[in-house]
Each structure stands twice: as structure tokens, then as C-alpha cells.
Amino acid sequence: MxxxxxxxxxxxxxxxxxxxxxxxxxxxxxxxxxxxxxxxxxxxxxxxxxxxxxxxxxxxxxxxxxxxxxxxxxxxxxxxxxxxxxxxxxxxxxxxxxxxxxxxNDDSVADHAMMLLLAAVRRLPFLNSGVRHGLWRDDIPRPPQASFRRLGILGMGAIGKKIARRALGFHMEIGYHNRRRREDVDFTYFEDLASLARWSDFLVVAAPGGAATYHIIDRAIIDALGPQGVLVNIARGTLVDTDAVAEALREGRLHAAALDVYENEPTPPAALLGFDNAVLTPHIAGIxxxxxxxxxxxxxxxxxxxxxxxxxxxxxx
Missing domain, CATH: 3.40.50.720 (NAD(P)-binding Rossmann-like Domain)
Structure with missing residues (x-):
């Protein structure tokens, strides 16, 4: 049987x-x-x-x-x-x-993370929608480039390493925070997350979920990332304080956020729906x-x- x-x-x-x-x-x-x-x-x-x-x-x-x-x-x-x-x-x-x-699904998640990052940095949703309503490039500030910038990765596991490998193709400098320093990578290691966020232009969350990482991305970390920073989460929604992200976008303390995962899935994150610099996908990175x-x-x-x-x-x- x-x-x-x-x-x-x-x-x-x-x-x-x-x-x-x-x-x-x-x-x-x-x-x-x-x-x-x-x-x-x-x-x-x-x-x-x-x-x-x-x-x-x-x-x-x-x-x-x-x-x-x-x-x-x-x-x-x-x-x-x-x-x-x-x-x-x-x-x-x-x-x-x-x-x-x-x-x-490591490669699928890493691909999606880079897609989210580029879309957020270059304001893809805003530009895509704007063109359909007559927007032309002379009407808006120039979106920044992603190449030759600093990428911080929270969680240097298998997925974090594949994200880093892709980012190297954009000539990014890589830093990371992990539970411990990894001997198999030569990226810059940061002992604490706040230091990594201050150093980074972009911060990608690729750490495990659970009680130990609940709201590890809070207002203090977002403020350390700063008003030109971009936050990407392809891990678990519980790692990021959604309300803190919304407040930062509203007050101009964060350039953009790109989330494939969010709290209270599958209900959309209502606090972020009104921002054109919040890129949202339906937990599909690994699919x-x-x-x-x-x-x-x-x-x-x-x-x-x-x-x-x-x-x-x-x-x-």
C-alpha cells in the first residue's frame, strides 16, 4: 500500500x-x-x-x-x-x-530580488504608468542608476550569495550582516545591521523569518539607510515593520521600498498601496x-x- x-x-x-x-x-x-x-x-x-x-x-x-x-x-x-x-x-x-x-528556488528568488531593486531604483512602476498618461522624460527628475553603488544584504545564505553574485554584474560593492562572518565570501562583513544600513545605498533582506527576526527592519534601520536608500524584501514579511516603511516613504526618509513579501499575507499591505515608490509583488519570487x-x-x-x-x-x- x-x-x-x-x-x-x-x-x-x-x-x-x-x-x-x-x-x-x-x-x-x-x-x-x-x-x-x-x-x-x-x-x-x-x-x-x-x-x-x-x-x-x-x-x-x-x-x-x-x-x-x-x-x-x-x-x-x-x-x-x-x-x-x-x-x-x-x-x-x-x-x-x-x-x-x-x-x-534560489536562482528564481535572486533574479526577482534584482528585478525589484532595479524597478525601485529606476522608478519603473511610476514611469510605466506615467507614459500611459503622457509623461515624457523632461517632466521628471532623472532616476538614479544602480551600477557602482553599495548593496547591503541581510542574510548571506545561499540566496544572499546568489543575489550578491548578480549584483557584481552591476559593479556593486557588497556588504552583509549575518549571524556570523562567512569564510567562503570576501564581501565586507558588518557586526551589526545598523552599521550595514548606514553604509548601504540599497538593502536587501534575505534572512529567515521567525521570532528572532521579527521587525528587524524598523524605523531605526530605515533611518540608518537614509532618504536616498532603497529597501528590498524577498524573505518573509514579518522581518519588516510595514508601518515604519510607510511613514518613511510619506516623510521622504526612504527613497523607495520593494517588497515581494509583507505582513498579513495574502491581504495587500494597505499602508503602502498609495505610494508609487513602493513596488509590490505577491510573494512570487521563488515561484x-x-x-x-x-x-x-x-x-x-x-x-x-x-x-x-x-x-x-x-x-x-
């Missing part, structure tokens, strides 16, 4: 068919993120005693109480890198391994056909290793 799998995230028809080759799949993507557990809650209630594997993501996660209601649970996996809402400690207590899809396919296949690879008694390919712990 195939193991019973609960899927809490959207999968394409093609990927559902691929997964169903190896699992008795309960497909129950949550209709809403956050507190509303939606379809998944109903399936846990109805078939929790059967479920052996759960496929989720960092935003939906799998709560401690849900793990407790799955007595046969053997493996938890996430598509994408994030697992901030998976109760990892409860899984550890139960001896349930957790895997993610590390390395499958490309190539990345999604690689992520699903990484899950299947991890599951195959687990049921064969081999080490997971990308274990969280």
Missing part, C-alpha cells in the same frame, strides 16, 4: 499526478493562509489517524496541535526553503524528521515553473530516501 500523504499547498495537476504515483494523496491546500486552517483542518479531523506524511510550506506550516493529532505521522516536508511555521521542536520530540526543498518542479521533485527524493532508510537529502534537522 502507498503511504498516506496530506498536501497542504497548491500543486499543479501535473505535479499532483506525479506525487500520486507514490502516495495515497489527500489534496487539501488551505484556501487562506495564517489562522484559517481551511481544508487541511477538515482532513486532519477526518483522516488524521491514517496520515503518514505531510507536505506543506513555511507559511502554512504544521502546528504542534496538528502534529499531536497525527499519530502515524512519519515525515514532514516543505516546498521551498522556509519552515518557520512548522513546529519543529514538537516533531523532534516525536522523532519525526523534517525536510525542506533547500536549493530549488517559477523550474523552481516549483525542482521543489516537488526534492520532496519526492527526500521521501524516497526516508522510506528506504537512508538520510534525507535536505534535512531541517
Amino acid at each position: 502507498k503511504p498516506v500523504l496530506l498536501v497542504l499547498v497548491f500543486l499543479s495537476e501535473e505535479h499532483r499526478a506525479l506525487v500520486a504515483e507514490r502516495f495515497d494523496m489527500i489534496y487539501a491546500p488551505n484556501a487562506q493562509l495564517g489562522a484559517d486552517r481551511g481544508n487541511g483542518e477538515a482532513q486532519i479531523k477526518a483522516r488524521g489517524h491514517e496520515i503518514e506524511v505531510v507536505l506543506t510550506n513555511g507559511t502554512n506550516g504544521l502546528l504542534a496541535g496538528e502534529i499531536d493529532r497525527l499519530p502515524r505521522l512519519k515525515l514532514i516536508s516543505t516546498v521551498g526553503v522556509g519552515y518557520e511555521n512548522v513546529a519543529v521542536e514538537r516533531a523532534r520530540e516525536r522523532g519525526i524528521p523534517v525536510s525542506n526543498a533547500a536549493g530549488t 517559477s515553473p523550474q523552481a516549483i518542479d525542482a521543489s516537488v521533485r526534492k520532496f519526492l527524493e527526500n521521501a524516497e530516501c526516508f522510506f528506504a532508510g537512508k538520510p534525507l537529502v535536505t534535512p531541517v534537522y
Whole structure:
């Protein structure tokens, strides 16, 4: 018999068919993120005693109480890198391994980060809209260039390093703040985030979510970045204080912000919607056909290793 799998995230028809080759799949993507557990809650209630594997993501996660209601649970996996809402400690207590899809969407996220940065620096949304209403270049201040500027990166993990590699193509000087200095990069390391922000022309947030980084980008960091600075977030919405960003844009203390993620997703960040120097995309940086396919296949690879008694390919712990 195939193991019973609960899927809490959207999968394409093609990927559902691929997964169903190896699992008795309960497909129950949550209709809403956050507190509303939606379809998944109903399936846990109805078939929790059967479920052996759960496929989720960092935003939906799998709560401690849900793990407790799955007595046969053997493996938890996430598509994408994030697992901030998976109760990892409860899984550890139960001896349930957790895997993610590390390395499958790094290039997509890094591409998107550079797109957001360039769009914000060069005021792309404003220019695109303006042309449709008769705007010509002589009517506006000249937007600055991105090349030969200073880029600060919060979080020099796999994605941070790929963003840096792309920025080098624009002859940018790279600085970073991380939990610790990395020996495998020769970029300028800053012991604290405020120092990095003061040094930077642009600041890209690429650090993990969770309680330790909640609102790590606050008014003080934004003011350190300064009125010509550009803030980009492709990590998790909780890292950035949305109201602080809105106040800074309103008061001219920040040149622009570009966010692929924001607090209270999927509800749009109302405080930022009125600014043409706030570039917003719907948490899509890591979503490309190539990345999604690689992520699903990484899950299947991890599951195959687990049921064969081999080490997971990308274990969280």
C-alpha cells in the first residue's frame, strides 16, 4: 500500500499526478493562509489517524496541535526553503524528521530580488504608468542608476550569495550582516545591521523569518539607510515593520521600498498601496515553473530516501 500523504499547498495537476504515483494523496491546500486552517483542518479531523506524511510550506506550516493529532505521522516536508511555521521542536520530540526543498528556488528568488531593486531604483512602476498618461522624460527628475553603488544584504545564505553574485554584474560593492562572518565570501562583513544600513545605498533582506527576526527592519534601520536608500524584501514579511516603511516613504526618509513579501499575507499591505515608490509583488519570487518542479521533485527524493532508510537529502534537522 502507498503511504498516506496530506498536501497542504497548491500543486499543479501535473505535479499532483506525479506525487500520486507514490502516495495515497489527500489534496487539501488551505484556501487562506495564517489562522484559517481551511481544508487541511477538515482532513486532519477526518483522516488524521491514517496520515503518514505531510507536505506543506513555511507559511502554512504544521502546528504542534496538528502534529499531536497525527499519530502515524512519519515525515514532514516543505516546498521551498522556509519552515518557520512548522513546529519543529514538537516533531523532534516525536522523532519525526523534517525536510525542506533547500536549493530549488534560489536562482528564481535572486533574479526577482534584482528585478525589484532595479524597478525601485529606476522608478519603473511610476514611469510605466506615467507614459500611459503622457509623461515624457523632461517632466521628471532623472532616476538614479544602480551600477557602482553599495548593496547591503541581510542574510548571506545561499540566496544572499546568489543575489550578491548578480549584483557584481552591476559593479556593486557588497556588504552583509549575518549571524556570523562567512569564510567562503570576501564581501565586507558588518557586526551589526545598523552599521550595514548606514553604509548601504540599497538593502536587501534575505534572512529567515521567525521570532528572532521579527521587525528587524524598523524605523531605526530605515533611518540608518537614509532618504536616498532603497529597501528590498524577498524573505518573509514579518522581518519588516510595514508601518515604519510607510511613514518613511510619506516623510521622504526612504527613497523607495520593494517588497515581494509583507505582513498579513495574502491581504495587500494597505499602508503602502498609495505610494508609487513602493513596488509590490505577491510573494512570487521563488515561484517559477523550474523552481516549483525542482521543489516537488526534492520532496519526492527526500521521501524516497526516508522510506528506504537512508538520510534525507535536505534535512531541517
